[in-house]
Amino acid sequence: MNIALVNYDETWPSQFKKERDRLQLLIAPWMEGDIEHVGSTSVPGMIAKPIIDIMVGVNNLKDARGAIDVLSNNGYCYYPYKPEQMHWFCRPSPEFRTHHVHLIPYQSPLWFERINFRDILRTNAKVAGQYAHLKQTLAQTHRHNREIYTQQKWPFIEKVLASVSSS
Secondary structure, three states: OOOOOEEOOOOOOHHHHHHHHHHHHHHHHEEEEEEEOHHHHOOOOOOOOOOOOEEEEEOOOOOHHHHHHHHOOOOOEEEOOOOOOEEEEEEEEEOOOEEEEEEEEEHHHHHHHHHHHHHHHHOOHHHHHHHHHHHHHHHOOOOOOOOOOOHHHHHHHHHHHHHHOOO
């Protein structure tokens, strides 16, 4: 799937809420904590791949394995991407994605990392602008390689998170 960034869509928050409500019903037994809208679609005004990223808190990955079958039987495709950190799903198919769901241990370092970065982008226009520019550049350079596109964003994200933790 090629990387195609689009302008912010005012319907993304409502798309998230609709899917959050659906997920709460499907996987309540495995949930702990919150369901969060993360990624660029959660940042008003941010360009993004038009895919709603949803992070679901779970107690631990081993106990949450039962959610894999439930989500797989309800329109999600499971993929063991970074299985030591999360259970990862996309919907409706790997070729055409509208949603990503990440089951992540609640209040783990990865949980806080994603929340913190999202919140920085929501409140710091300068950082959000720099990130949008980086994303545009990477999308042009790595249009056909989603993994490299994602990896190349990481140094910027680390730098931003480090600057917040040191202040």
